[in-house]
Amino acid sequence: MVRLKINGIDCFYGSIKVLENIAFSVEGGEIVGILGPNGSGKTTLLKSISRILKPKVGTVLLDDVDIYVMKAIDLAKNLAVVPQDTNVTFDFTALDLVLMGRNPYIGLLERETEKDLAIAKKAMELTNIWHLVDRKVSELSGGERQRVVIARALAQEPRVLLLDEPTSHLDINYQIEIMDLLKELCKERKLIILAVFHDFNLAARYCDSAILLNEGRIVFIGPIDTVLTDENIEKVFHINAIVKRHPITNSLYVVPLCTSELKSVQPRALKVHMISGGGTGASLMRILLEHGYKISAGVLNVLDTDYEVACTLGIPVVSDAPFSSITEEAHKANLNKIVNANVVILSDAPFGRGNLKNLGAAMMALEKGITTIVVEEKPIQERDFTGGYAQASYMELRRRGAIFVESYDQILPILEELEDKQEIVRKV
Amino acid sequence: MNKTKDLIHNGRIIQPYKVMNMEQKIIVIAVIMILIAGITGVAIWQLSQTPEKPTGPISVIDDANRNVTIISYPPERIVSLAPSCTEILFALGLGDKVVGVDTYSDYPEEAKNIEKVGSYAAINIEGVLGLEPDLVLATGGIQLTVVEALEEPLGEIGGAIVVLYPKNVTGVFENIKMVGKITGKIDEANELVANMESRIQEVIDKTEDAPRPRVYVEFYFNGGYRSYGSESMVNEMIYKAGGINIFAGFAGKHLSTSDEAILSANPEVIIISKGAMAESCGLTPDVIKSREGWDQLSAVKNDRIYEIDEAILVRGGPRIVDAIEELAILIHPELFS
């Protein structure tokens, strides 16, 4: 099985150190992602492994042979590189270009044989570009050109494949197709695939393990789910993101949050509790969060969109199982949350027998003297599936002093007013 | 040794660059020096070769140090590749035997009607061979490449090529005599030379005792002013005509000079050598008078700016005598009335 070992290398551009003490080992059958912000040295690492930039310290060993001692041609039979883009200024056809991948196997005075053609053809069929065989590369689209370059790399029959953002120019369908192909080839032929990714989700989906670089050093290395974590992403990329496992594909995916607004906002004193459902509270949750308010939410059932948003945003939520009424437990927990809040907002969710208790919670809030805002963008009549009970509750809420607003925009000014008043009377 | 120390850094092994070490550098320098020495040596050896004495019926050593045998003697068909050669041929009465001349051969009149074969280094070799000459006269310097190209093929059809490249007045006399020898016009040649010598001597006698005015001859300007140096025949001719070239101390044939040099030399006589080059830049006495600061020159103040036909001045042929006589009249008008 092929083995690539990087032994503590340092790489320099002139006198500037770009990589420091990079060390890791990969074996055939693995797809390893190389991740990191711009300037962290990802491309430099690929260059040092492909014999373009010799490390001043340390060695790169392929099957225990120093690649800088090998002849270029021997390395080319084992290692192929797919660069970010290729510029061809002369009129070669796609087939010509793919056949160049066979160079390591063709002697100086020899020419291409039928075997070379067959291998090139196979590579082009795998990457779905055989129909472009006679087309000039300069006339192809970016995506087609990229697939030509990938086919050329495959034609080298390598045991190690290095890719620098292999799918950046491709349409989504080709992205998946190519990555699936690479994954299949990797497993089948026990290749080592080292790929630089900017797209986390792609890396998350296809890589077995990953190397996270920052400022020329390895920050983290290991299986993909240990590398792609909220903390690592925060530490290296300085953004807030959530890493979750996708319910359908079971692969990780990364959801970045808008960091700039969150960070620059002063946290406010007011605590808000949202009673919502059916997706009606989602945007408001986000807006309030961006304005610095602390939020809690409930009761939401776990299949509700608002629940998912709340989880994503990190908002404490009282949740309950779907397809059943709100349990007494959940209701009590909800009330607890309400008691600790300064304001309660009731969005214009649809009400049915299942979530009636939420209306009751709103009434409780008013009884306790907590400011309650009721949003009625869509009139209650259209949302009442309780046979009139909800409408009645709304009238009661009005009577007890809830603030009714007709659109969500009106909420923020009200909150600000409240905040000013609260400056004098603080509630812990 | 330093090498080991550099190989280990922070406990990890470094790969050093491969640079030429001292030995290799020395070898390269040595090889280059040997090559230079070799080439110089060969060059010196070549230059030091003295030609053997002429052999055979009629042979001459020409001005390019070539030992030439005149295969067809006397030559009936002659081609001239330079105006000076043409004039010598006609002066010796060989005009009717001349079948080809260069484009600049315009004297005497009959020469203008003879078939042209190019000029300078752009001689049409095929054209020359096509005329099936027994003798070709060429000049030296740049025309030598043509001479080399013509030698062999000309020899195959029974012709010979002789180079006339006089360095001084005596050289012109020798050229005339040599042409006489190879064309069977020895008497005519001797007579012509004697005539020329006596006319020149007459001029020398007349002007010898008079003070020598400073003379400046210009043939072209383009930024700098072009004049003649000590190795040019013009220099000698000025002296023989009773003047002194202001650039007599400048080694070289031609030179390019400036206002400062002229003004500090303060020539008493300025002569324009009127030829194709002077015409191309519009060089006339008026132009000279109008030059900034030149009104201070003795020559300009005394209105002693003249023109002379360049052809008689620079062609190393029989008319240099005319040139010397004319120069004398211009330089010493008081002696020739």
Add this chain to the structure above:
Amino acid sequence: MKHEEVNYFKRFKRWKMIIIFLIFALAFAISLSVAVGQMQISLSNTWEIIIKNIPFLGDFVNNGFSKTEEVIIMSVRLPRAIAAVIVGAALAVAGVVLQGLFRNPMADPYLLGISSGAALGAAVAIGFGIRISLAGIFDSIQLMAFAGALITVFAVYNIAKKGPKVPMLTVLLAGIAVTSFLSAMISVIMITLGESLHSLIFWLFGTLNGIKWSDVMVSLPLVMIGLFVIMIFSRQLNIMLLGEDEAQRLGVDTERLKKIMLIFATLITATVVSISGIIGFIGLVVPHITRNLVGPDHRILMPASALAGAIIVVLCDMMARIAIQPAEAPVGVLTAFFGAPFFLYLLRKKKGMGV
């Protein structure tokens, strides 16, 4: 699916046909050039003369021609035609090499300072009236021009070298800088030249006037060796077009390739410049014309360019001899005069330089 496979290998046959066609065209051009000139020599005489001078065959021909005619054909026109072939082939291939190495369609063989180095050598030889000859074969202008060219390129190469690597961009810039410097020096010499200025200018424009068999004998092996070595690396030059990094990754020893290509391209260019002066346009344009017609694969581009360049120079030299009889036009003027419009025509027709 067999169709595409057969298609691909057909190209090798196609290439052979192109080469054979070009060889015939060249033979025709040479015959034309040899048969035409200031002196009217009949076609039959021309053929007889040539055949007579081929060993063994010579005896089968009767002598219907004059000695003069024979001398003109054999000692003037034939060596000139063959020299034209050598010059055209060398310049065209050198142009292909430099365009490939620099990946720049504007590159020509004189980029590295060869032309100004040779010109300086010639200017010094002409200007200072240096007369040395080596073994009675070379003359000083040739030697100095050759030496000037080689020394210049050597200097440019070493200026640009960084450790074991030679970055092509630096070579290009160094070449341009050195060329400017040498041109200035040549101008200085030109100012001091008097009548010989005319001759230097003529030489600078390029001319095959005065070519002797000895010139051919010396330049032929040098150029043939150079062409041979260069063409061996044709396929690798294809790959160099992708860029040095990518070529290296595909197993090409780029430093060795650059060195060999530069050395031999310089050698063949310096050789022909020393016998013919600076003939422009061929090295720049012939590669494009050929690339337009046969494609970018150097395995056909090199030999086709060599033959095309040869044909063009042979024909231009022929015209140089007869265009303004009895004077000679400098061949370099003619190559530009006829080459430029033809090239422009190709550009319009094909909408691009194959770039």
